[in-house]
Amino acid sequence: MVMVMDFFFGFNDFSTELTSLDVRKKREFDRMWRVRGGGSIVAKPVIWDTMLVFADMDNHVYGVDIRNGRIKWVFTAGNLFFDSNPAVLEDGRVFIGCYDGYIYCINAKNGEELWRYKTNGEIGCGVYANNDMVLACSRDGNLYALTTYGKLLWKFKTGSSLYCTPGFYKDRIFIGSFDGNLYCLNKEGKELWRFKTGAEILATDTITIAGDVVYFASMDNFLYAVGTDGKELWRFKTGKYGNSSVPLYYNGILYYGARDGIFYAIDASNGNEIWRFLPQGKGVIDKRPLIYGDRIYIGSEDGNVYCLDMNGREIWRFKTGGAVFTSVITSHNMLFFGSFDCHLYAITLDGKEVWRIQTLNKTPGFVPPAYEAWETEIKTDTHGEEVEEGKEDRYLRSLAVHEFDSYKAKSEYAMKSEYTSKSEYK
Secondary structure, three states, X not given: OEEEEOOOOOOOOOOOEEEEEEEEEOOOOOHHHHOEOOOOXXXXXXEEOOEEEEEOOOOEEEEEEOOOOOEEEEEEOOOOOOOOOOEEOOOOEEEEEOOOOEEEEEEOOOOOEEEEEEOOOOOOOOOEEOOOOEEEEOOOOEEEEEOOOOOEEXXXXXXXXXXXXXXXXXXXXXXXXXXXXXXXXXXXXXXXXXXXXXXXXXXXXXXXXXXXXXXXXXXXXXXXXXXXXXXXXXXXXXXXXXXXXXXXXXXXXXXXXXXXXXXXXXXXXXXXXXXXXXXXXXXOOOOOOEEEOOEEEEEOOOOEEEEEOOOOOEEEEEEOOOOOOOOOEEEOOEEEEXXXXXXXXXXXXXXXXXXXXEOOOOOOOEOOOOOOOEEEEEEEXXXXXXXXXXXXXXXXXXHHHHHHHHOOOOOHHHOOOOOOOOOOOO
């Protein structure tokens, strides 16, 4: 018996036994373009001096004193911020892209707008900035290179939309496109080479480059290692729901969270798996982890921040009221991250809350279900035949049941936050 299903209902009405699961991508991944605004936090914060700067899905950028959680200033843009990780220079200039199509430059000291530059599409991911240029990818398919004072240097057109935070290495620029290509450009915007994958390339944080190797992932379910000369070194197969994150390179190991809900440690030299960690709720992990003091910190769509040892064993977890899409950052012996519950958290290195602040809009935004672009062919055994089941099959069965039960027609992240009371932090 074979059934083709989407992810809008669970297994409650089935009396048959699930024996195999075949997942197929049925259309282009567009989850991030169909989000709706609210006070949720998805973008990673940055720190300048004692100021923590972050953006929410309700058009706001905040400046917060990291010592006490007091909001010092708020900047308002024309649309929401999603994976819009800010970049900051030593002089306190903050650069951030927005769904209104603008690249903004803001003074971290007081939130004053210094300049803006208009592109022809939404800017969903973070920007890259150094003292010479600002790089931002737009949904219009162009990579924009600006001076740090907002003047266009050049733009480079790819074959489709862009949802990528550029990587910069030895005067070369690396971006992934929805046309499936990883592009390598020189700093004047001239293409040097491209590498083709089997599906869209997203990068929710800066593309990882280490030791003349580019590490990136594709919606074709592979994590790639490609030399800076464009030659493939290896590829690593994750689950069946694509990849949108970027790995962290640390001491020869890649630490990577995949959309199948698994966090991997992978040998960077050959692509062999070292260990894996499966969070409690099996939520999507699509942001770069943090390693600090021989501890690994990851956020998960299941609402937890996890602390692991270097062998992948859980030490503690910190529960929030919504999905944790943001990366965790550290400063002043604290950890900082945002949640879909409309709060930014500061916790100690051992997982104790120090403070939290609530965004101005106390209603969470909306994100479509995680696996809406996929359909699943369920093969069932109605006659009780014995089916040989390996380790991977047992995992897929468990994960499939969880996914069907978790991602109904209405996203679980459209729900009202449990933290809707008036914030005590002003």
